[in-house]
Amino acid sequence: MNLLIRNARVIDPASGLDGQRNILLNNGRIAALAEANASFKADEEIDANGLWAFPGGIDLSAWLREPGLDHKATLRTETRAAAASGITTLCYQPEPGANFDSAAQVKLVDDLSQRKATARVLVVGNLTQGLKGEQLSNMGSLKKAGCVAVTNGWQPFKSLQTLRRAMEYAATHDLTVFVYPVEHALAAGGYMHEGEVSARLGFPAIPSAAETVAVAQTLALASHTGARVHFCRLSAKLSVKLIRQGKDSGLDITADVAAHQLFLTEMDVSDFNPLCHVMPPLRSSRDRDALREGLKDGTIDAICSDHQPHELDAKLAPFQQTEPGISSLETLLPLTLRLVDENVLSLPEALRKITSNPARIIGSEAGKIAVGAPADIVLFNPESLWEVDLNALYSAGKNTPFAGWNFNGAVQRTLLAGNTVFESPHPSPSPSRGEG
C-alpha cells in the first residue's frame, strides 16, 4: 500500500529543503521525494496544494500519566492531542507515580501504546530507582527495552555523589542523562519566580540561582564524567550563558526550553492565575528574552511542550495549593511557529527545534523528510486562523493559560508511519480558488 502526497511545499529543516515536492510513502516510510511534476503511481493520493509538509514534531517531554495517574489523562487522550497538533513522537516523562524502573514497565507502556496511541511513545527511564535519588536504576535493561534517555525528573538526589555515579553509569551504556537543573535547598517552599511580582504578592519564591547553581554543578560533573547531558527546561538568563560556555568548551551537552517560557513571564502570575503555576516558574522578561536569544544562537537545541495535563480540581484552589504544570501539547507547534511571526527564528529554524534537533538528542531516525525515514508527516494549512478553545482541546487536561490566543495556521492532516492519525474537520484550502 503506497500513498502519494502531491504538490506540498515541503519544508525539511534537516536537509534544508524548502520547495514544492511530491512525496511517495510506502510501508510506513518515505519511498521517494521528487519535483512536483514527476509522475508516480500510487494506490491513494492526497492533493496538498496550498499546504506545507514538514516532519511530525518530536516532543522531548510529555507527562503522559498512564499507567498510574490516569485520572489526569491517558495515552489514548494525550496521543490523540499530539496527532491533532502535529506531534508524532512523545517522550514519556517519568514522575512519582508513573515511572520506569524495569524493562517490564517499559513494555507495558509499549503494549498500551500499540493498542491505543496515535503517536509514537518513547520512554525516558529512571536514572535512580523509583526516582528516589539513592540507588542506580537498571539502566542496562532499560536501554535494551528501548528507553531513549534516563532522568530523575524534578526529584532530588541524595547527594551529588549519586548524580555523579549515575552519570558515569549512564555513560557506560551510552545513555543520555536528562537533567532537570534545580538546587532543592534554594527552591524549597517556593511557588513562583523570586522577583518583582513575588515581592508584591508576597509569594514564597524560587530564585533563578536555584537553577543556575545546579546548571553549573552539572556542567562540572559532565566535564568530569564525560557523560552526555541534556539540560531540561531552562528558565533563567544565566543558565543560557553557562550552557553556551559549556558548549564552547566542547562538552557533549544539549538543552531545551518549554514553549510557554518563551511567551509568558512572572507578570502573568500577577492575578494569581493558577494556570500559570509551573515548574520552573515563569521568570522575568529579561530571562524570557535570553531564552529566545539562546534559541537563536543554537545554545538551546529544542523546544518541548513539558505537557502536564491535570484534572480540573488540581487547579481549583488558591495558587499555592494548586499542582504545577500546563496542558501544553496542543500549543507546542503553534507557539513555536509564532516565534517566526515575531522574528525570533526563521521557519526552518523554528521547525528544527521541534523536529530534527530533538531527534538527534534522543537518537531517533524520525524528524526529517528524507528517503528511508519514517513517514511521520504533518500537512499544515498556513492560511487557517483559529483560537485556542478549552472545550475543543483534545487533551484530557484543560489547564492552559493560552485559551483565547489566536494562531495563524493549523494542522490539516497528520501521518504517523504513513497512516493518517488525524484529519482536520475543517476543509483544506481548495486547489482551484483562482485567487491569483
Next chain:
Amino acid sequence: MLNAHLSPGPLPSRMQLTADGKLKHFLTIEGLPPLLLEEILDRAEQFVTLPNKQQKKAPLLRGKTVMNLFFENSTRTRVTFEIAAQRLGADVINLDIRTSSASKGETLLDTVRNLEAMNADMFVVRHEHAGAAHFIARYCAPHISVLNAGDGRHSHPTQAMLDMFTIRQKKGSFQPLKVAIVGDVLHSRVARSQIHALTTLATGEVRVVAPKTLVPAGIEKMGVNVFHNMEEGVSDADVVIMLRLQRERMQTALLPSEREFFKLYGLTEKRMQLAKPDAIVMHPGPINRGVEIDSQVADGSQSVILEQVTNGIAVRMAVMSMIMGSQAGGAA
C-alpha cells in the same frame, strides 16, 4: 463550565469594584483609586467612638449576615471585625475553619459553597495562602462580598487603612510625610498593604528598613526606598512603623539572634531622637518588647499603637458599610 473555571479571571484590582466604581470586595489596596481610599477614611471619621460617649448604632447592615472565615488564628482582627459588624446591625457568625471542615479534607471551594447555602452576605476571610481571598471572591455567588482579613504574606488591606486613618488623624496630609517601615518586610502582608496605601495616597517618601534577608528582592518596584541602616532609615521620619518579628525567623538563617536584631534595628528612644520631634510610632501588633521595640518607646508619648486598635473598628465599619452600599438593595 470549563471556561468559567479555567479562563483567566479579571485582574484583582478590577474585581474589587462594581461597573460604576463602587467597592464590591476589599481584597487588596493595590490598584484602588486614591479617592476611594479617602472615602474610606472620611467615612471612618463618622464611626469613631468618642471616649465616654455611647456608641451610636448605625444599623446599615440590619438583616445581613457576615461570616468570619478564619483559616488562620487571630484575636484582634477577628474581634474588631465582629464588633464592627455588630455595630452596623449585622448578624455575625464566627467560623474557626481549622478545627472544622478543612481538617476533614474539605476543599476551600466546597467550604465556600456550603456557607453560601446558609445565606451569607459577606465573608471576612483570613487564610495562610496568598490569593485565597481573591480565589473565594472569584468563585462565590455573585451577591456575596469578600473582605480580606489577611492572606499569606500578600495583603491585609483593613489593617493598612486603619494605619492610614491613624496617620491622617495625627498628621493631616500625606504629601509632606516621610514614613519608615522597619523590620520583617519579607513576611509581612501588613507592610505590603501599607506600601500600596501610602504610595496611592501620594506620601512624600516611603522607606523600608531591614537587613537584606528580610527585604524581598524587587521591592523597590513598589515605590519605596530601601535602607539597611536603621539610623539612616528613621532619620527625619514623620512616622515610624515597626513590624512584628516572629521568633521562628531566628531558626531559618534569616537573622543571627534577637539580640543582634534589637541592637541594629530595635526602636529605642535614642533612635527616635533621629526622627522628627513630633514623629509618631506605630505597630500592627502584637508587639515583641525588647525584640523590635523598646518598652519605653512602645508605651511612650509618641506611640499611637493602642489608638490604632481603636481605629480598627471604625475603619472596618466604614469598609463594610461601603461594600454593603454597593450591593443591590443595600441600605447605605
